[in-house]
Amino acid sequence: MSIPIAMTVNGKAVAADIDPRTLLVDFLRTNLGLTGTHVGCDTAQCGACTVHMNGRAIKACNVLALQAQGATILTIEGLAPDGTMHPMQAAFKDCHGLQCGFCTPGMVMSALDLVNRHPQADEATIREQLEGNLCRCTGYHNIVKAVQQGAAAMAK
Amino acid sequence: MYEVEYQQARSVADAATLLAKTGGKALAGGQSLIAAMKLRLAQPGTLVDLSGIAELQGIRREGDAIVIGAMTRHADIASSAEVKRAVPALAALAEGIGDRQVRNMGTIGGSIANNDPAADWPAALVALGATVVTGKRRIVAGDFFKGMYETALADDEIITAVSFPVPKKAAYAKFPNPASRFALVGVFVAQLPDGSVRVAVTGAAPAVFRASGIEAALARSFTAEAARAVAVDASRLNADLHASAAYRAHLVSVMASRAVAACG
Numbered sequence: 393m394s395i396p397i398a399m400t401v402n403g404k405a406v407a408a409d410i411d412p413r414t415l416l417v418d419f420l421r422t423n424l425g426l427t428g429t430h431v432g433c434d435t436a437q438c439g440a441c442t443v444h445m446n447g448r449a450i451k452a453c454n455v456l457a458l459q460a461q462g463a464t465i466l467t468i469e470g471l472a473p474d475g476t477m478h479p480m481q482a483a484f485k486d487c488h489g490l491q492c493g494f495c496t497p498g499m500v501m502s503a504l505d506l507v508n509r510h511p512q513a514d515e516a517t518i519r520e521q522l523e524g525n526l527c528r529c530t531g532y533h534n535i536v537k538a539v540q541q542g543a544a545a546m547a548k
Numbered sequence: 549m550y551e552v553e554y555q556q557a558r559s560v561a562d563a564a565t566l567l568a569k570t571g572g573k574a575l576a577g578g579q580s581l582i583a584a585m586k587l588r589l590a591q592p593g594t595l596v597d598l599s600g601i602a603e604l605q606g607i608r609r610e611g612d613a614i615v616i617g618a619m620t621r622h623a624d625i626a627s628s629a630e631v632k633r634a635v636p637a638l639a640a641l642a643e644g645i646g647d648r649q650v651r652n653m654g655t656i657g658g659s660i661a662n663n664d665p666a667a668d669w670p671a672a673l674v675a676l677g678a679t680v681v682t683g684k685r686r687i688v689a690g691d692f693f694k695g696m697y698e699t700a701l702a703d704d705e706i707i708t709a710v711s712f713p714v715p716k717k718a719a720y721a722k723f724p725n726p727a728s729r730f731a732l733v734g735v736f737v738a739q740l741p742d743g744s745v746r747v748a749v750t751g752a753a754p755a756v757f758r759a760s761g762i763e764a765a766l767a768r769s770f771t772a773e774a775a776r777a778v779a780v781d782a783s784r785l786n787a788d789l790h791a792s793a794a795y796r797a798h799l800v801s802v803m804a805s806r807a808v809a810a811c812g
């Protein structure tokens with residue numbers, strides 16, 4: 393069985409015929425070649441696959457592509473369409489909010505969901521709201537700093 | 549994941565027909581079902597997606613009850629002004645489920661249909677004396693949760709909403725598993741409009757249950773100390789790599805006392 397699917401990804405309309413089993417993360421990475429969205433655990437634990445669906449952070453490894461039928465999807469690639477870093481990406485770079493970088497796309501996408509809801513989040517709120525994103529390198533400290541700096545830069 | 553067919557249901561009746569015809573499973577947020585399918589623990593031949601059914605969405609006040617549509621996401625319950633005003637404990641419980649990404653997809657209907665022994669919602673339903681509304685009937689919470697991952701639902705029965713009577717006071721206290729955020733033990737305490745007290749426990753046993761000893765103690769004295777003083781029988785509680793039965797029994801009275809304190 394193959395089903396037609398259509399959605400908007402990073403502002404572009406995309407369409408394909410897919411096997412219903414296709415996970416959203418596989419559709420993004422394999423069909424669309426958007427490999428910025430990572431697969432860390434493939435079991436909804438680590439958050440490396442976080443993208444926005446209709447403006448909200450979700451784990452793309454735990455959602456079927458068909459659940460995004462007609463949706464608006466934003467991936468890490470959509471944050472810097474002309475190659476200029478988004479203020480949140482710049483803040484992660486400035487604050488050394490990454491080491492190996494594997495978790496970073498998911499961290500940045502979760503950070504943006506949280507800043508949308510809590511523009512002036514304090515440290516405790518940031519730690520709480522990043523519960524769904526694991527980093528095995530940084531110890532989180534600089535990630536929290538990056539989110540605060542990124543939020544401040546976005547407010548300007 | 550095994551092969552699967554996929555259908556979008558247009559209405560509750562349509563979903564029930566599709567489920568009966570295909571022998572498939574309803575798909576809500578997919579946060580439990582997709583994970584189970586990836587592990588090949590679930591093999592529905594057909595998924596019947598409920599996300600397009602408008603009548604399953606939304607939160608409304610109906611007299612002395614808050615009615616939450618089955619497809620309402622945990623995140624929307626957590627941020628609902630209506631829920632925060634009427635039963636703030638429900639908003640707080642929703643905000644404590646898993647993580648932001650899970651709350652953005654997962655639904656109250658999916659959670660109670662799944663009836664994971666460590667899920668949060670079952671404790672709220674049982675303590676508040678909620679009613680589960682389906683396409684066929686109304687089921688009181690005490691009759692709905694049957695056992696581990698088992699409910700009163702028929703295979704082609706769709707939950708449409710949950711109706712929570714507004715209590716006098718209520719609070720939920722959970723000791724989360726540090727990795728999954730599911731309840732190692734979660735206790736929901738409610739003082740109902742008639743003054744009676746209900747205490748429902750999740751995470752500790754194969755399914756949600758009422759802690760009658762703590763209920764009796766709180767009926768005499770609605771204080772944290774009274775709840776804390778009750779010794780809970782560990783003999784029917786879960787023991788696994790996360791916690792022994794004795795530790796869970798201890799946590800039941802500790803979480804109950806914290807919930808009472810939070811009732812104010």
Ligand SMILES: Cc1cc2nc3c(=O)[nH]c(=O)nc-3n(C[C@H](O)[C@H](O)[C@H](O)COP(=O)(O)OP(=O)(O)OC[C@H]3O[C@@H](n4cnc5c(N)ncnc54)[C@H](O)[C@@H]3O)c2cc1C
Nearest residue numbers: 576577578579580581646654655658661667668707729730
């Ligand atoms: C990382 C992670 C952490 C989590 N942490 C927690 C936690 O701390 N506490 C907690 O309680 N839960 C937790 N969960 C589970 C989460 O709350 C799920 O969203 C929920 O259990 C299932 O809801 P769903 O909408 O995703 O349902 P689905 O996964 O789509 O469906 C689950 C089951 O319910 C059935 N179903 C769904 N909707 C209906 C309906 N309307 N009528 C009849 N049957 C229906 C489906 O057929 C399926 O069998 C966690 C999940 C993950 C992935």
Ligand code: FES
Nearest residue numbers: 432433434439453
């Ligand atoms: S890859 Fe999706 S949560 Fe880890």
Ligand code: FES
Nearest residue numbers: 491493527528529
């Ligand atoms: S930077 Fe390596 S996992 Fe986060």
